[in-house]
Amino acid sequence: MKITLMGLEFFINNLGCEALAYSFVSELYDIAKKRGESLDISTIVFADRGTPHIPETDIPIRCIGIHYKSLPFWKEIIKEFKACDYIFDFTMGDSFSDIYGIKRFVLDALVKTVAIKSGTPYILGPQTYGPYNRSLVKKWARWIMKKASFIYTRDGQSKKLAAELTGRDIFLTTDVAFALPYEHKVMEKTDKVRVGFNPSGLLWSGGYTRNNQFGLTLDYRKYCQNILEKLCYNDKYEVYLIPHVGTNSKFEDDCENDSAVCRLLHDRFTNTKIVDEIMTPMDAKGYIAAMDVFIGARMHATIGAFSSGVATIPVSYSRKFEGLFGSLQYDYVIHALQDSTEDAVKKTIQYVEEFLVLKSKIETSMEIVNDKQKLFRDSLIKDVFQ
Known part of the structure; x- marks a missing residue:
């Protein structure tokens, strides 16, 4: 079985994107093994710095580096798309939208269009759809979704939007x-x-535009500082600063760099501890799993906490948070697009104090997760790989 992946990264220094990649390839490996089939994977990536190794597997994975201005790149992916059996596209989980800018959407949509034109079954993996704030973006997204062989989503809001745009049945699973x-x-x-x-x-910097790109109603820097002030001066708590993007970055001024912000906060709150031994998403999840409570604005960091049974307080800057956690009947989310700084701090501290209640709720929500994951796996076997 020869598969080409899109929108999944192994070396991009964003552990959330990498978590998607490792998790899905592990799923494919298990399915292929049970079916007695070999698995050959190529992946189209921004960072092609090596050969990915998936723990406890021997899957050969070839990385094709994205070079939009290079004609040989376009020729290579056309050839790759036509030669494979299936194309799976995850769009980094949340980038099938224009919230990160029109340029990013258009360049990615061009690759999607080439994939569809190849005639190979094109499957949209579980991800967030929208928002689409521009008419061009909405029309192009509608066309892509209508042409896909299967559409999977990870939240109810995305399912509703995709169904309204396409008139198709959308398969709801989870991340x-x-x-x-x-x-x-x-x-x-x-x-x-x-x-x-x-x-x-990213939120500390004000987004890629460095000017409150996402329209937060709270002051994110003040929120972080106020939370740490309340926790660090309370002997009841031991605070660990855990980056999820930029863990291997040498660029301190990179607007994505969580590690740089961790160091800034540690300089002010010196009794915090920085977790700086993270190389892979599995490493990050291992440390996060050792916490009692986890507060995070990187969605896949919060997914790592949630799935390991840690009381989780997601800080939402996009409806992808409300969509995902709402579909799991979990309401302990800080709404950075609605809450004031004062209210967000107050709710966060309240949730921290009630962390055992959150842990209990997560146990129930994880039953929903497990059911949705099984449905996705069964659909891949019965519908896609039939």
Whole structure:
């Protein structure tokens, strides 16, 4: 079985995107193994710095680097698309939208169009659809979705939007990264409540435009500082700063860099501890799993916490958070597009204090996750790989 992947990265220094890639390839490996088939994977990536290794597998994965201005790149992917059996496209989980800018959408949509024109079955993997704020973007997105062989989504809001745009049946599952494997990090015993805090470099910078690109109603920097002030000066808590993007970055001024923000916050709140031994999404999840509570604005960092049973407080800057966690009947989300800084801080501290209630709720929600993951796996076997 020869498969080409799109919108999944292994070396991009964004552990959320990498978590999607490792999780889905592991799923494909399990399916191929049960069917007694070999698996050959190519992936079209921005970062082609090596050969990915998926734990406990021997899958050969070839990375094709994206070079939009290179004619040989376009010739190579046309050849690749025509030669494979299936094309799976995840669009980084949340980038099938124009919230990150029109240029990013258009360039990605061009590759999607080439994939569709190849005639090979093109499958949209579980992801967020929209919002589409421009008429051109909405029309192009509608065309892409109508041409897809199958459309999977990870939340109810996206299902509704995709169905309205296309008139098609949309398969609702959940984020594949809930199944990311990991090893729980062993830490020293303590009587204190361990709180993991994941500051987003992107929100700290004001987005790619550095001018509150996402329209937050709270002051994100002030929110982070106020949360740490309340936690760090309370002997009940032990606070760990955990980056999820930029963990291997050498560029301090990169607007995506969580690690740089962790260092800035640590300089001010010196009794915090920085987790800086993270190389892969599995490493990150292992450390996050050792927390009692986790506060994060990187969605896949919160998915790592949630799926390992840690009381999770997602900080939402996009409806992808409300869509995903709402579909799991989990309401302990900070709404950065609605809440004031004061209200967000107050709710966060309240949730931290009630973390055992959150943990109990997550146990129930994970039953929903497990059911949705099984439905997705069954659909791949019965519908796609029939």
